[in-house]
Amino acid sequence: MTIHDHSGKERIDAVRAFNRFYTRQIGVLDEVWLKSAFSLTEARVLYELAHHDGLAASDLVRDLGLDPGYVSRLLKKFEERGLVDRAATEADARRSSIALTPAGREAFAPLNKDSHEQVRALLDRLAPADQERLVKAMRTVQDLLGDKPEPKVPYILRPLRVGDIGWITHRQGLLYAQNYGWDETYEALVAEILGEFVKTFNPQWERGWIAEREGEVVGSVFVMRKSAEVAKLRLLYVEPSARGLGIGARLVDECIGFSRAKGYKTLTLWTNDILGSARRIYQAAGFKLAEEERHHSFGKDLVGQTWNLEL
Amino acid sequence: MTIHDHSGKERIDAVRAFNRFYTRQIGVLDEVWLKSAFSLTEARVLYELAHHDGLAASDLVRDLGLDPGYVSRLLKKFEERGLVDRAATEADARRSSIALTPAGREAFAPLNKDSHEQVRALLDRLAPADQERLVKAMRTVQDLLGDKPEPKVPYILRPLRVGDIGWITHRQGLLYAQNYGWDETYEALVAEILGEFVKTFNPQWERGWIAEREGEVVGSVFVMRKSAEVAKLRLLYVEPSARGLGIGARLVDECIGFSRAKGYKTLTLWTNDILGSARRIYQAAGFKLAEEERHHSFGKDLVGQTWNLEL
DNA sequence: ATCAATTAGTTGACGGAGTCAATGAATCGA
DNA sequence: TCGATTCATTGACTCCGTCAACTAATTGAT
Numbered sequence: 001m002t003i004h005d006h007s008g009k010e011r012i013d014a015v016r017a018f019n020r021f022y023t024r025q026i027g028v029l030d031e032v033w034l035k036s037a038f039s040l041t042e043a044r045v046l047y048e049l050a051h052h053d054g055l056a057a058s059d060l061v062r063d064l065g066l067d068p069g070y071v072s073r074l075l076k077k078f079e080e081r082g083l084v085d086r087a088a089t090e091a092d093a094r095r096s097s098i099a100l101t102p103a104g105r106e107a108f109a110p111l112n113k114d115s116h117e118q119v120r121a122l123l124d125r126l127a128p129a130d131q132e133r134l135v136k137a138m139r140t141v142q143d144l145l146g147d148k149p150e151p152k153v154p155y156i157l158r159p160l161r162v163g164d165i166g167w168i169t170h171r172q173g174l175l176y177a178q179n180y181g182w183d184e185t186y187e188a189l190v191a192e193i194l195g196e197f198v199k200t201f202n203p204q205w206e207r208g209w210i211a212e213r214e215g216e217v218v219g220s221v222f223v224m225r226k227s228a229e230v231a232k233l234r235l236l237y238v239e240p241s242a243r244g245l246g247i248g249a250r251l252v253d254e255c256i257g258f259s260r261a262k263g264y265k266t267l268t269l270w271t272n273d274i275l276g277s278a279r280r281i282y283q284a285a286g287f288k289l290a291e292e293e294r295h296h297s298f299g300k301d302l303v304g305q306t307w308n309l310e311l
Numbered sequence: 312m313t314i315h316d317h318s319g320k321e322r323i324d325a326v327r328a329f330n331r332f333y334t335r336q337i338g339v340l341d342e343v344w345l346k347s348a349f350s351l352t353e354a355r356v357l358y359e360l361a362h363h364d365g366l367a368a369s370d371l372v373r374d375l376g377l378d379p380g381y382v383s384r385l386l387k388k389f390e391e392r393g394l395v396d397r398a399a400t401e402a403d404a405r406r407s408s409i410a411l412t413p414a415g416r417e418a419f420a421p422l423n424k425d426s427h428e429q430v431r432a433l434l435d436r437l438a439p440a441d442q443e444r445l446v447k448a449m450r451t452v453q454d455l456l457g458d459k460p461e462p463k464v465p466y467i468l469r470p471l472r473v474g475d476i477g478w479i480t481h482r483q484g485l486l487y488a489q490n491y492g493w494d495e496t497y498e499a500l501v502a503e504i505l506g507e508f509v510k511t512f513n514p515q516w517e518r519g520w521i522a523e524r525e526g527e528v529v530g531s532v533f534v535m536r537k538s539a540e541v542a543k544l545r546l547l548y549v550e551p552s553a554r555g556l557g558i559g560a561r562l563v564d565e566c567i568g569f570s571r572a573k574g575y576k577t578l579t580l581w582t583n584d585i586l587g588s589a590r591r592i593y594q595a596a597g598f599k600l601a602e603e604e605r606h607h608s609f610g611k612d613l614v615g616q617t618w619n620l621e622l
Numbered sequence: 623a624t625c626a627a628t629t630a631g632t633t634g635a636c637g638g639a640g641t642c643a644a645t646g647a648a649t650c651g652a
Numbered sequence: 653t654c655g656a657t658t659c660a661t662t663g664a665c666t667c668c669g670t671c672a673a674c675t676a677a678t679t680g681a682t
Contacts, residue, residue: 163488383662
């Protein structure tokens with residue numbers, strides 16, 4: 001968990017280095033195919049056909065980035081060898097839907113197995129924990145570079161789980177340090193608040209929400225009991241990468257709804273005036289500024305604000 | 312932050328999916344070269360020559376995984392075009408050391424620039440934070456798959472930084488939940504201890520150490536002041552992926568050294584009997600078991616142990 | 623309903639990227 | 653010293669993949 005400070009150039013060089021590295025890596029991995037009766041591209045086509053039904057030639061051209069003429073000839077050869085069947089589609093007489101024949105599957109199976117075994121051997125050289133890191137890193141690369149189909153559900157809210165309060169402490173500590181220069185005592189405060197919250201947690205009166213997006217924690221908020229009539233909204237935060245999705249407003253809404261349902265009379269919160277985007281959310285939700293006071297905390301001179309919402 | 316549970320097959324499939332994905336990705340990236348007067352392989356060779364001095368043909372064959380005959384012809388063509396110079400080496404009359412001529416550098420420059428710009432465009436589509444994630448993930452893949460020159464310094468110790476206590480809380484909470492089934496109150500305890508520690512931190516009497524390996528936190532430990540004569544070692548932990556490097560013992564040693572230097576008479580610690588690997592470290596360091604008591608904590612019936620070391 | 627523009631697929635012609643095997647020369651090693 | 657290995661070159665060849673021209677079906681704009 002270090003804070004790298006990459007200039008654009010360093011990042012670009014790092015990506016280019018990775019491309020060179022993986023070009024080589026793929027070259028090694030592809031040697032498996034060369035032993036077989038199929039060329040690398042033929043193998044790629046077979047793979048696609050084995051894993052997707054009803055593909056047309058144009059799909060292969062698009063998905064694998066190949067030349068149409070080459071694919072045409074390649075499929076013709078496959079058909080002659082009895083590896084694939086082509087059937088014209090009813091909807092579009094130009095397209096034909098291609099499928100592996102049993103013989104095609106039989107020819108593909110050993111290829112597939114070899115490739116599988118080769119990757120297994122590659123992974124076996126790594127400790128299980130490293131295998132996991134590898135897979136996760138690859139998935140990250142793929143997610144970032146691939147065409148992200150904007151997640152249908154942009155985010156979900158869920159209750160707290162083990163690991164959450166540490167993670168929230170970590171992220172909030174870093175974010176406020178980076179953005180506002182707050183020192184480590186802010187992180188310490190978050191840790192204490194959350195530790196205390198979990199230890200004395202009473203689901204009747206209190207609750208925490210985690211906003212999660214594609215498996216990553218991207219925000220959170222807590223309602224804590226201040227007195228029988230007053231609930232306190234605390235530690236609202238949304239990851240910079242997930243802003244603009246309305247997560248902050250949604251989290252505040254949940255707090256308001258919960259507080260009302262539990263019979264609190266007032267929902268209060270404490271924040272600092274420099275946190276502008278949070279303030280806008282509170283205002284939009286109907287909170288009124290009740291009090292302001294200067295204070296020195298987290299290594300900075302700040303202006304604290306108390307906001308209240310009558311429920 | 313989800314807990315993935317990969318069987319071997321899933322991991323293998325994930326790696327293969329990544330290979331297919333990146334094969335395609337590289338295909339797209341390589342289109343830059345195709346516009347130029349050089350083939351992809353020629354461009355790769357030029358890149359190597361531009362970035363390393365005194366290469367021999369055999370080095371190119373090895374590093375880029377090419378056919379010797381092909382490289383020979385390729386270099387011959389380059390030489391004819393005046394792009395490279397070949398000079399026989401004194402040490403070995405078979406080898407010749409290859410270098411780009413000024414004309415060669417001039418021919419390579421635009422290629423290199425195009426590639427650079429292309430990657431820049433790729434990165435510009437991502438938010439800065441995502442660029443950072445991408446670079447980090449690529450580096451992880453490269454480190455894991457490349458011939459790892461086992462890091463000369465397998466780990467370093469450093470003082471606490473912002474973000475650490477949250478991270479430690481997060482990791483300890485997850486690890487003990489996964490391995491021993493402890494509930495969220497353990498994570499809460501860690502959060503409170505660390506929050507309190509930072510808030511009341513007195514460098515004269517207390518200290519924390521972070522073990523870091525290749526930029527990742529892999530362990531930590533704290534010495535806290537219990538009384539004028541007694542120091543307490545707390546929250547020792549080492550990531551499973553970093554065990555066997557002696558990090559745990561080293562962290563305990565640091566604690567002992569610090570406590571001695573500060574004039575404490577006793578170093579004490581509290582642990583649970585199920586934590587076997589930690590116990591072995593304490594015993595090896597000279598700690599003596601002083602007390603045992605049953606207790607119910609973290610959702611489990613446990614046997615707590617107090618160990619002491621007279622300094 | 624019509625016609626231009628687009629898309630799916632085919633075919634011929636071609637180039638040259640990359641492979642394979644044989645060879646010579648220098649070096650290493652037991 | 654002599655066989656084995658390494659570096660580099662060359663001839664011969666394959667076939668992968670590109671490019672352009674073409675047909676046929678479909679789409680879409682008017």
